[in-house]
Amino acid sequence: MTAVTDQDHTEHPEHSEQAEDAEHAEHSGNPPGRHSGNPSGRHSGNPSGRHSGKPSGSASEAGRPEEAGRPGRAEGDRSGADDASGRAGGASGGDSGRRTRDRSPGANANMSSGASAGDGDPWDDGLIARRAEENPGHAPYALTQTRPPAQQIITPLSYDPPLRSRLEALRELVGLSRTRLDNHTLADAGRVLDEAAARRRLSGQHTVVAIAGATGSGKSQLFNALAGVAISETGVRRPTTAAPIACSWSDGAAGLIERLGIPPRLRRRPLQPGPDEDEQLRGLVLIDLPDHDSAAVQHREQVDRVLRLVDAVIWVVDPEKYADAVLHERYLRPMAAHAEVMFVVLNQIDRLPGEAAEQVLDDLRRLLDEDGIALGEYGEPGATVMALSALTGDGVGELRDALGQFVAERAAPSRRIAADVDIAAARLWPVYAARRRVGLSEEAREEFSARLADAVGATAAGEAAERAWLRNANRACGTPWLRLWRWCQERREPATGRQVVRPQPDEEATARQRVEQAVRTVADRASAGLPAPWAQAVREAAARGAQGLPEALDELAVRAGLPPGRPPRPGWWPVAVLAQASMTVLQFVGGLWLLAQIIGVMSPNLGVPVLLMMIGIIGGPLIEWSCKMAARGPARRYGMEAERRLREAAAGCGRARVLDPVAAELLRYREVRERFGRVAGVGAGSGGR
Structure with missing residues (x-):
């Protein structure tokens, strides 16, 4: 039989003096509340109803035969080991007014061991205070000798490389996303990182398993059955379990239990008599939770809090509430x-006749499959589903074996953290997953630059440069008479026709709108x-860059526009000018020659002067036309060069102000997307699975 100890240094209210009197009355034949003629139900000279002025269940009473089977306190009580042993010695010499009766065969053999339990054992400083009458289904149990624990070195938990890589990626992901995402979105990821770091610092040789269930499912009864002794209170009163109770099968789990916020008075430890039984569940820390559907809000809050911290959970369902929507929608489906x-675990199968238990178990598996819970069948990883009866013990051994193998693997903490990372990644999926390939293509960049060039008037500036080059060529290579006529035409034109028309406000507004449209x-x-x-x-970065962009483009248009002065001249221009001058000279020579013949200065000979004049008159326009044809190519290149310079200037301004900030945001997104892929397990291991 298994005994149990706790760490409570205070009086348990459940173990009342009335229960003690009733127990004495049962052994002595006296009615409850009477003891050896003491109508007050108290021992003589002790108005408080305690033995020798000590609280009920103290260390000295633990060694008496009449109380060997009743929960009491170990030697770690605040009264001190010496005081307790002294009172125990006095009690063994004779205790008048007390009725003795052995409740177990080993009670007499454990009289001294109960009083001399190992000092300093953090788990052996008290006994459970529970009424024997409230647990009629459990057999009486006796105290077994506790061995002082050896000095144990707690080995911290070590995650495998894939899980460490995922956690590091999640940490980097949160750091890179803080300026883009709100704290509420990153809260789950931050909690997972905090819990993973906290769990890693604690024992890696222990597995914390919580037993959760609805009201009346029998989870506390199963908790007691696994421990082999009545630890958690059971009964028809609802809710029965008001606070989580911890039970550890080995030393070194104090830090894990403190992390769950379970006080020492609610910590238990069963003492296994056999080495085989002691090794089967070594490293297990079992937690009995309040009802998850309790009417008390604080009970549900405690369940939710502890479930976020344990390594594994045993869900206990009964044939009546195994399909409860609260269980499936609030807990099983999200987990x-x-x-x-x-x-x-389907409990209370003793209430199902015939094959009804298998039918209910199959329906439970169907519901779990609809919840998206993978079932560990046919050697596949997943949840373990089984049926048992905590009352009759049917199937409890199979659950104990499964728990023993589960705890021996020492993989539950890593699997739990990996699952938490999976859930955090699934919740972050909408804020990191792109619906399609993203980024700025070369086509989009070129279109943006073209829009800015149009807004700044790059095409018009190139055309103006081309016309200016042609005009300069015509002036340099044209006939004198044509230049004279053009000069007269310009003189006769009104003054307004020769003024440079500046851009109107509506044109400037149109250019600004073009720039804004290009940015959008x-x-x-x-x-x-x-x-x-x-x-x-990305849109905010583009909007910030658009501020002041039209003004910057205007300045660029002025700086990158036509250079001051005349356009450059090609090398053949001097030859063309000389030829045009020769044609003009021929015209003058022919004319003067004819004039001299007319006035009689020279002998008449019309052929030569007329020929010279015709050569000059025809040759001049012909040279001008040839130069104009030859100037089209250079003029076009000159205009294209001017347009190119303006386009490049506009593109550089737009790139520096808009495209580069947008590209930086896209690069940041690619970085976080890459880390999110590592967190989600893409290209990495499953992280402890």
């Missing part, structure tokens, strides 16, 4: 990723397919 660290277009293309936070960041 589907934790299937490998989950046991689903490139921002929409860059943010297309991105998750909402990153799309918003």
